[in-house]
Amino acid sequence: MRNRILIISLLIGLSIPVAARMHSAIELSVGGGWSTLGYKVQPTQADVTGTNKGSWGAQVHVGYALFFTQNVGLGVGANFAHYGANASLSGTARWEDVTDTEGEPYNHLTLIHSLKDKQDVYLVEIPLTLYLDFPLSDYLHFDIEVGAKYGIPVLKNASFQADIEHQGDYGIWGLNLHDVPGHGFYREREFHGDYSVSVKNQVSAFLKIGLSYEISRNIHLFGNLYGEYGFMNALTSGQTALGFQNDRAGMEEIHSFMPSYNGIVTTNCISAKSHPVQAGLEVGIRFVFPHKKSYPCLCIHD
Numbered sequence: 315m316r317n318r319i320l321i322i323s324l325l326i327g328l329s330i331p332v333a334a335r336m337h338s339a340i341e342l343s344v345g346g347g348w349s350t351l352g353y354k355v356q357p358t359q360a361d362v363t364g365t366n367k368g369s370w371g372a373q374v375h376v377g378y379a380l381f382f383t384q385n386v387g388l389g390v391g392a393n394f395a396h397y398g399a400n401a402s403l404s405g406t407a408r409w410e411d412v413t414d415t416e417g418e419p420y421n422h423l424t425l426i427h428s429l430k431d432k433q434d435v436y437l438v439e440i441p442l443t444l445y446l447d448f449p450l451s452d453y454l455h456f457d458i459e460v461g462a463k464y465g466i467p468v469l470k471n472a473s474f475q476a477d478i479e480h481q482g483d484y485g486i487w488g489l490n491l492h493d494v495p496g497h498g499f500y501r502e503r504e505f506h507g508d509y510s511v512s513v514k515n516q517v518s519a520f521l522k523i524g525l526s527y528e529i530s531r532n533i534h535l536f537g538n539l540y541g542e543y544g545f546m547n548a549l550t551s552g553q554t555a556l557g558f559q560n561d562r563a564g565m566e567e568i569h570s571f572m573p574s575y576n577g578i579v580t581t582n583c584i585s586a587k588s589h590p591v592q593a594g595l596e597v598g599i600r601f602v603f604p605h606k607k608s609y610p611c612l613c614i615h616d
Contacts, residue, residue: 336381336382336383336604337602337603338378338379338380338381338602338605339378339379339381339387339389339534339600339601339602339603340378340379340600340601340603341375341376341377341378341379341391341536341598341599341600341601342375342376342598342599343374343375343536343538343596343599344372344374344375344596344597344598345372345373345375345538345596345597346370346372346373346594346595347370347371347372347592347593347594347595348368348369348370348592348594349369349370349396349397349398349399349590349591349593349594350366350367350368350369350397350398350399350590350592351397351398351399351433351435351548351549351588351590352399352544352587352588352589352591353366353399353401353548353549353551353579353584353585353587353588354366354585355402355403355578355583355584355585356584356585357403357405357556357583358555358556358583359405359407359408359556360408361406361407361408362403362404362406362407362426362556363403363404363405364401364402364403364578364583365401365402366399366400366401366402366584367399367400367401367402368398368399368591369398369400369432369434370396370398371395371396371397371398371592371593372395372396372594373393373394373395373439373592373596374393374394375392375393375596375598376391376392377389377391377443378391379443379445381445381447384447384449385446385447385448386445386446386447387444387445387447388442388444388445389441389442389443389444389445389461390440390441390442391440391441391443392438392439392440392441393438393439393440393441393463393465394436394437394438394439395436395437395439395465395592396434396435396436396437397434397437397548397590397592398432398433398434398435399432399433400431400432400433401430401431401432401578401584402428402429402430402431403426403429403431403476403556403578403583404426404427404428404429406423406424406425406426407423407424407426407556407557407558407572408421408422408423409421409422409571409572412571414482414497414498414568415496415498415568418484419486420482420483420484420485421482421484421485422480422481422482422483422498422569422571422572423480423481423482423483424478424479424480424481424558424572425479425480426476426477427476427477427478427479429474429475429476429477429478430474430475430476431472431473431474431577431578431579432472432473432474433470433471433472433511433579434469434470434471434472435467435469435470435511435513435548435590436467436469436470437465437466437467437468437516438465438466439464439465439466439516439518440463440464440465441461441462441463441520442461442462442463443459443460443461444459444461445457445458445459446458446460447526452528453527453528454525454526454527454528455525455526455528456525457523457524457525457526457536457538458521458522458523459520459521459522459523459538460519460520460521460522461519461520462517462518462519462520463517463518463520463542464515464516464517465515465516465517465518465544466515467513467514467515467516470510470511470512471511472508472509472510472577472579473506473507473508474505474506474507474577474578475504475505475506476502476505476506477501477502477503477504477505478501478502478505479492479500479501479502480492480499480500480501480502480569481499482494482497482498482499497568498565498568498569505558507575507576507577509576509580511549511577512549512550513548513549514546514547514548514550515546516544516545516548516590517544517545517546518542518544518545518590519542519545520540520541520542520543521541521542522538522539522540522596523538523539523540524536524537524538524539524596525537526600531602531604532601532602532603533599533601533602534600534602535597535598535599535600536598536599536600537595537596537597537598538595538596538597539593539594539595539596540593540594540595540596541591541592541593542590542591542593543589543590543591544589544590544591545589546589547587547588547589548588548589548590549579549584549588551579551581551582551584551585551586552579552580552581552582552584553582554573554576554580554581554582555573555581555582556573556575556581556582556583557569557572557573557574557575558572558575559572559573559575560574560575
C-alpha cells in the first residue's frame with residue numbers, strides 16, 4: 315500500500331511539470347544563400363580546363379513541432395527548395411587526322427573562348443526535426459535544430475552559352491584556316507541552348523543554429539544559420555565525349571567526327587559523385603500554443 319502511494323506521488327510530480335511545459339508550434343520561414351549540386355568538372359581533353367561554382371540557393375518552409383518539455387521537441391514539415399550550380403570550360407579541344415569537305419586530312423581545333431553551363435533544380439522536401447531550445451532570458455532563446463529530410467525533384471532547368479571558334483590545322487602545309495564557314499571554320503559567339511537534366515531523389519542532413527525572440531507569449535520571431543548535405547548522388551554523369559557538332563545548321567556532316575554538345579552533365583566531363591550542399595540564413599515566425607495544464611486523478615483503493 316505504501317509503495318503504491320510513493321509510485322503514484324512520483325508520477326504526479328513528474329507529470330505536472332511536463333504537462334505545464336508541453337506546447338505546440340507552427341512555423342513559417344524563408345531562407346537563402348549559397349548552394350551547389352556537388353559535382354566536379356574534369357574534362358577529358360588534354361588542353362581543356364574546367365571549373366565549377368555554386369549558385370544561389372533558397373527554401374520556403376512550413377512546419378509543425380511538438381515540444382515535450384520546455385527545451386526538447388520534434389517536428390515535421392514541408393519545404394520547397396532550390397539548388398543550383400554553374401560550370402565553365404575554356405581551352406582548345408582537338409580532333410586529329412580528320413578530313414575536310416574535299417577529303418584532305420587535317421587536325422580540327424575548337425577554341426573555347428568561354429563556355430558557361432548552368433543547372434537549376436527545385437525540390438519538394440519533407441524534413442524531420444529535433445528541436446533544442448535554451449532560454450537566455452525571459453524573451454530570448456538560443457535554438458538548435460538538427461534533422462534529416464527527403465527531397466523529390468519537381469523542376470529541372472539547364473542551359474549553356476558559349477563563344478567558340480573552329481579552325482583547321484593543316485600541318486603538312488603549314489596552314490591554319492579560320493573564317494571559312496563553308497568548310498566548317500568559323501566563330502560562333504552566341505552558341506547557346508537549353509537541355510534536360512536528370513536528378514535523383516535526395517536524402518539530406520541539416521543543422522540550424524540561431525536565436526528566437528518572443529514578441530508575445532504566442533508569437534516568436536527567429537533567425538538561423540543553416541547548412542545541409544545530400545548523401546545521394548544528384549546527377550548521373552553522361553558518357554558522351556566533349557564535342558560541338560550541332561553548333562550551326564548544315565555543319566552536322568562537316569563536323570560529324572565530333573559529338574554534339576547537349577549540356578555538360580550529359581558528357582563525361584563531370585565527376586561520378588555529386589552531393590548537393592546548401593548554406594544560408596533563415597528567418598521566420600513561430601506561432602506557439604501552450605497546452606493546458608492537466609493533473610492526473612489520484613484514486614486509491616484498498
